[in-house]
Amino acid sequence: MTNLFNIGDLVRVGDALPPGHIRTPMFLRGCKGTIIKHFGSFPNPERLAYGLNGLPKINLYQVLFEMDEAWDGKGDYADGDTITADIYETWLEAV
Amino acid sequence: MNSHTTDHEHGHDHTVFQKDITEPKEDWEFLEIAIRELLIEKNVLSAREIQDEIEAWEKKNPEKGAEIIARSWVDDDFKNRLLSDGNKAVAELGFTVESLKLVALENTDELHHMVVCTLCSCYPRTLLGVPPLWYKSREYRSRAVREPRAVLREFGTTIPDSVEIRVVDSTADCRYLVIPRRPANTEKMSEAELVKLITRDSMIGTAEALDQHGQRS
Incomplete structure (x- = not known):
């Protein structure tokens, strides 16, 4: 499957609330981040969870977020602290 | 029947402090x-x-993970291979991480990684064993991403504000292994001696490696 994003691309995480086995954490939905790694492609966990084969495989990326993007200052972190999460392409859109 | 089960006054109650394992209910x-x-x-x-x-x-215990980290401390080429393809590098030492992508994260003087799985309890079990209870707790999973510095302080780990803390949420097919910073004054130590300085928590990122004397720094 073609790689949709490049390292350094700005992306936004979808903020949908579909039912099912979702591997996109709730606290990052709607947040903007930067692609820092492409891990390759993997069977879609949202289909695997229902006994399907998860094909076609989908790209998985490591996305880096500023703490403020998720918490808007309401946390215990320093300027420059970050969070990463591994997000499948179906949950990412280019900004 | 012993005297404690009779009804005399003897100045203490019989509250059970240690709860039994609960019956299944979920x-x-x-x-x-x-x-x-x-x-x-x-x-x-x-x-x-x-x-x-x-x-x-x-x-299974964290020893395998510690052997991998010790090798990466003494062999830069191995460390680079570990950082670029974790599965392939640990296979050199005879370890396998089946069907998951092993990703090593190097802690430096500028960047401190700390791993959590906010969704469940993803953890490199084949290398570190069964995760500690706190790793699976709702408290750690919810707080690590929001107040990492408070959580680290509770682990006795103080990271200066000038160092970036990067909380790595293990949400998918990757399993993360932190390479803690090598402690100072350990240049002459053997690989086997170094293994003893590498704790489970230092490979999760909630602590640093022990110092050259095997003490908390």
Whole structure:
């Protein structure tokens, strides 16, 4: 499957609330981040969870977020602290 | 019947402080029992095989992870291979991380990684063993991403504000292994001696490696 994003691309995480086995954490939905790694492609966990084969495989990326993007200052972190999460392409859109 | 079970006054109560293991009450607990009993009844697995598997997992410990980190401290080429393809690099030492992508994260003087799985309890079990209870707790999973510095302080780990803390949420097919910073004054130590400085928590990122004397720095 073609790689949709490049390292350094700005992306936004979808903020949908579909039912099912979702591997996109709730606290990052709607947040903007930067692609820092492409891990390759993997069977879609949202289909695997229902006994399907998860094909076609989908790209998985490591996305880096500023703490403020998720918490808007309401946390215990320093300027420059970050969070990463591994997000499948179906949950990412280019900004 | 001993005297404690009689009704005399003796200045203390009999509150049970240590709770017994609770009876199953959640749906998933009944589901697990039902599936396990069916597997045994249908001769797919024996009760002994299930117990053996549980025991085998309980025997796994963080030593394998520590051996990998020690090698990366003494061999820069190995460290680079570990950082670029974790599965391939640990296979050189005879370890396998089946069907998951092993990703090593290097802690430096500018960047401190700390791993959490906010969704469940993803953890490099084949290398570190069964995760500690706190790693699976709702408290750690919810607080690590929001107040990492407070959580680290509670682990006795102080990271200067000038160092970036990067909380790595293990949400998918990757399993993360932190390479802690090598402690100072350990240049002359052997790989086997270095292994003893590498704790489980230092490979999760909630602590640093022990110092050259094997003490908390």
